[in-house]
Amino acid sequence: xxxxxxxxxxxxxxxxxxxxxxxxxxxxxxxxxxxxxxxxxxxxxxxxxxxxxxxxxxxxxxxxxxxxxxxxxxxxxxxxxxxxxxxxxxxxxxxxxxxxxxxxxxxxxxx
Amino acid sequence: xxxxxxxxxxxxxxxxxxxxxxxxxxxxxxxxxxxxxxxxxxxxxxxxxxxxxxxxxxxxxxxxxxxxxxxxxxxxxxxxxxxxxxxxxxxxxxxxxxxxxxxxxxxxxxxxx
Numbered sequence: 413x414x415x416x417x418x419x420x421x422x423x424x425x426x427x428x429x430x431x432x433x434x435x436x437x438x439x440x441x442x443x444x445x446x447x448x449x450x451x452x453x454x455x456x457x458x459x460x461x462x463x464x465x466x467x468x469x470x471x472x473x474x475x476x477x478x479x480x481x482x483x484x485x486x487x488x489x490x491x492x493x494x495x496x497x498x499x500x501x502x503x504x505x506x507x508x509x510x511x512x513x514x515x516x517x518x519x520x521x522x523x
Numbered sequence: 524x525x526x527x528x529x530x531x532x533x534x535x536x537x538x539x540x541x542x543x544x545x546x547x548x549x550x551x552x553x554x555x556x557x558x559x560x561x562x563x564x565x566x567x568x569x570x571x572x573x574x575x576x577x578x579x580x581x582x583x584x585x586x587x588x589x590x591x592x593x594x595x596x597x598x599x600x601x602x603x604x605x606x607x608x609x610x611x612x613x614x615x616x617x618x619x620x621x622x623x624x625x626x627x628x629x630x631x632x633x634x635x636x
Binding site for chain 2: 416446455458463505
């Protein structure tokens with residue numbers, strides 16, 4: 413069954429605005445939370461990740477926040493650009509030997 | 524791309540036929556994975572390997588088998604393909620186990636008719 417829920421499934425923003433994607437997970441032992449970006453017809457690629465001993469991590473325009481008590485984590489993209497348009501997947505470790513992915517968010521940045 | 528190559532890149536096969544997909548890596552990584560990607564489901568783990576001849580099942584392993592006789596090759600076999608196995612299949616490696624960055628191959632689009 414689904415162990416990682418991701419919302420929204422689609423997101424459209426104007427260039428320069430911020431975008432936020434949220435995920436919740438069910439395994440309280442999860443300790444690694446990566447975010448992948450997949451452009452059309454391409455392979456998923458890691459853009460940022462966070463471990464359970466950290467509450468927030470930032471890399472230029474991208475940040476991830478983690479709330480272990482509530483079991484949710486979020487991706488924040490500021491000053492969005494058309495090249496940010498892609499499908500974004502969150503993921504969380506599960507049972508120490510699996511990585512469960514969210515269903516994905518299709519982000520469209522309108523110029 | 525962490526030296527990962529998948530073959531074939533595209534395949535159309537008939538229901539009931541066996542199909543083998545190959546994942547080849549050039550960097551001697553221990554951990555290799557097979558995922559399938561379907562709309563509305565993200566990526567789901569089929570099988571993974573933590574070394575030569577060491578494999579285990581993932582979330583959606585029914586109807587699939589794997590083999591790893593050499594470090595560099597991880598094969599995924601559909602014993603008797605069904606239409607529900609139409610999907611895009613991605614191979615991945617990690618350099619340190621499941622809690623580290625995954626590097627994906629280019630993907631194989633499989634259509635079962």
